[in-house]
Amino acid sequence: MEQRVAPGATDDGTDVRRHIPRTDAVLRDPRLLRAADRLGAERVKSAVHRAQQRAREGAVPPEAVADTAVALLPGSAGGLRPVLNATGVVLHTNLGRAPLSAAARQAVADAAGPTDVELDLNTGVRARRGRTALAALRAAVPAADAVHVVNNGAAALVLAATALAAGREIVVGRGEMVEIGDGFRLPDLLVSTGARLREVGTTNRTTAADYADAVGPDTAFVLKVHPSNFRITGFTRAAHITELADLGVPVVVDIGSGLLTRHPLLPEEPDAHSQLTAGAALVTASGDKLLGGPQCGLLLGREDLIRALSRHPLARALRVDKLTLAALEATLNGPATPTAEALAAEPAELNRRAERLAALLRADGVDVRAVPSGATVGGGGAPGVILPSAALSLPEHYAAALRTGPVPVAGRLEAGRCLLDLRAVPEEDDGRLTDAVRSVEGRWAP
Numbered sequence: 001m002e003q004r005v006a007p008g009a010t011d012d013g014t015d016v017r018r019h020i021p022r023t024d025a026v027l028r029d030p031r032l033l034r035a036a037d038r039l040g041a042e043r044v045k046s047a048v049h050r051a052q053q054r055a056r057e058g059a060v061p062p063e064a065v066a067d068t069a070v071a072l073l074p075g076s077a078g079g080l081r082p083v084l085n086a087t088g089v090v091l092h093t094n095l096g097r098a099p100l101s102a103a104a105r106q107a108v109a110d111a112a113g114p115t116d117v118e119l120d121l122n123t124g125v126r127a128r129r130g131r132t133a134l135a136a137l138r139a140a141v142p143a144a145d146a147v148h149v150v151n152n153g154a155a156a157l158v159l160a161a162t163a164l165a166a167g168r169e170i171v172v173g174r175g176e177m178v179e180i181g182d183g184f185r186l187p188d189l190l191v192s193t194g195a196r197l198r199e200v201g202t203t204n205r206t207t208a209a210d211y212a213d214a215v216g217p218d219t220a221f222v223l224k225v226h227p228s229n230f231r232i233t234g235f236t237r238a239a240h241i242t243e244l245a246d247l248g249v250p251v252v253v254d255i256g257s258g259l260l261t262r263h264p265l266l267p268e269e270p271d272a273h274s275q276l277t278a279g280a281a282l283v284t285a286s287g288d289k290l291l292g293g294p295q296c297g298l299l300l301g302r303e304d305l306i307r308a309l310s311r312h313p314l315a316r317a318l319r320v321d322k323l324t325l326a327a328l329e330a331t332l333n334g335p336a337t338p339t340a341e342a343l344a345a346e347p348a349e350l351n352r353r354a355e356r357l358a359a360l361l362r363a364d365g366v367d368v369r370a371v372p373s374g375a376t377v378g379g380g381g382a383p384g385v386i387l388p389s390a391a392l393s394l395p396e397h398y399a400a401a402l403r404t405g406p407v408p409v410a411g412r413l414e415a416g417r418c419l420l421d422l423r424a425v426p427e428e429d430d431g432r433l434t435d436a437v438r439s440v441e442g443r444w445a446p
Contacts, residue, residue: 019062088421091379103334104327111326133329143276146306150318153286156297163312165220166194173206176225208243245279257381258291289379292337294327347388354390375423389423
């Protein structure tokens with residue numbers, strides 16, 4: 001009759017706990033010493049204690065305690081994990097929208113320590129915060145007399161409403177009263193500033209005359225909002241900025257997606273330069289969308305309005321940190337961003353990449369084929385625009401396995417298959433992508 005070894009005992013019946021190495025001995029392992037510098041001593045010690053407990057329970061042999069502790073440690077001290085974006089959504093909100101360029105990442109690393117963010121090194125006196133980043137933004141949009149930066153796009157609009165319209169009216173088209181995401185709605189956001197909303201027109205048609213009839217002595221400004229994530233087609237009408245510029249009050253335009261100048265692939269997407277030259281007094285936008293930079297809110301326009309906003313007490317609560325300023329400046333002054341490169345990717349080249357990767361994976365026995373795909377901009381940009389792309393088509397069970405793998409890969413499910421769209425995956429990550437796919441067979445059975 002077969003005899004089982006009792007938990008916590010060796011084959012000869014000896015108590016296994018006598019063979020478990022001491023904590024201080026395990027902590028002297030060179031791998032754990034290096035990990036302590038990266039993650040902190042307490043986190044490493046906790047991993048060792050968990051590994052020792054597994055040995056007490058008989059889950060691992062005593063001699064594997066150090067190896068087990070190393071395996072239990074995270075890759076970094078932070079909780080966020082890098083993800084390969086193969087969803088086909090270039091600016092995926094759940095994945096943090098725009099990935100930073102190599103130049104912006106280096107700028108963030110350089111700014112992590114003490115910097116001259118508010119110090120003039122030549123004179124030794126205090127200087128304007130983020131002056132070089134603001135200068136770069138001003139240079140990128142010559143039509144703006146002045147610029148300011150806050151912590152996100154919604155904050156830019158809130159600051160404008162608070163500084164210019166608290167206790168007064170904002171005239172806005174009824175068809176532009178949008179929900180901006182996560183359940184937050186534009187009317188609620190604006191009313192929270194103390195402003196009153198004067199809605200004009202109808203859902204599908206609002207004319208310049210509708211705005212003109214509503215403007216009065218109590219009007220602070222007219223607001224135009226670019227609808228994000230949806231389009232209204234058919235019997236529609238919307239007033240153009242040029243029709244509203246002579247109403248006697250400022251026209252504030254929220255373009256949302258952060259396009260500073262016109263993009264040839266997105267002809268219907270509003271940009272800051274065009275709106276200002278058409279007569280807008282102030283433009284607000286996000287920095288982590290089509291601009292391809294860090295999360296921030298951009299305000300561009302008339303010098304008197306920007307001065308009023310930047311000196312308002314709320315501006316101090318909404319200001320950005322030095323890391324954001326560094327990333328924004330490098331985005332504006334540096335090479336093409338990953339977002340720009342993803343938008344410009346040629347469909348023929350994406351097809352060639354997909355065919356090549358599929359052939360490599362099929363040689364390893366993977367059920368995969370290259371297929372045409374349709375990508376989108378995302379992040380509220382260019383609703384309805386489909387970007388021709390290419391994808392790797394895999395069995396459905398790959399979706400969950402890839403998301404939870406050592407290198408997380410986010411794809412999408414379509415017609416019972418897992419698609420890995422290549423448009424937002426940089427070519428230099430092709431090796432990581434194929435390695436992640438290969439690893440699935442060893443970890444997951446359908």
